[in-house]
Amino acid sequence: MANTETSLKEAAQIEGAIGAALVDYGSGMALGIIGGGTDLDLNVAAAANTDVVRAKLRAMEALGLNDEIEDILITLGTQYHLIRLLKTRGGGGLFLYLALDKNRANLAMARHHLKRIETELEI
Template sequence: MVIGQSGSSANMDVAAAGNTEVVRAQLKLLESLGQTDSIDDILITLTTQYDILRLLGEHPSMFIYLTMDKSKSNLALARYKVAECEAQLVL
């Protein structure tokens, strides 16, 4: 479920629901493997865009979802800024 959104993506609810399944699958895999690490973020690269899923440390069932145009983006800076947003987020 999308709590907030900025930008013009009309399909954000669909994308968020689909990415929720990606996060659940990765968390389940880590559990199955007995991993004690936690996920910081998940990067999905498409032909024309980057998607960053940043899990919230205190609430791992929630995540920040950022999608951006590959040709206009700085991936390293975007990951840094998403982590910064997470640190400032109050739930």
């Protein structure tokens, strides 16, 4: 089992990674971040993407969808932003956020790696 720091370091090693965060979508606060920089403030991204997660959960409830979100993909001109809601023990109310350089990333592999990181993460 991996802790937050180890899991974020693994996420940062994903091909094309710009930055990653573990986020509490109850509060919008990042519990840990790695990467980012002047072009991507991961604390701001964590708070903003919390709104995305909450909106999707509300939409699913309004639609009566009895299902779970695996991940949410936001595709920008030069980046992919992946949000993976955690379902592992102790992970309720948390998501992994990963920003990727679109030209260097393999989206399918990034999703696969995030899923593996989720299963190994112990909160």
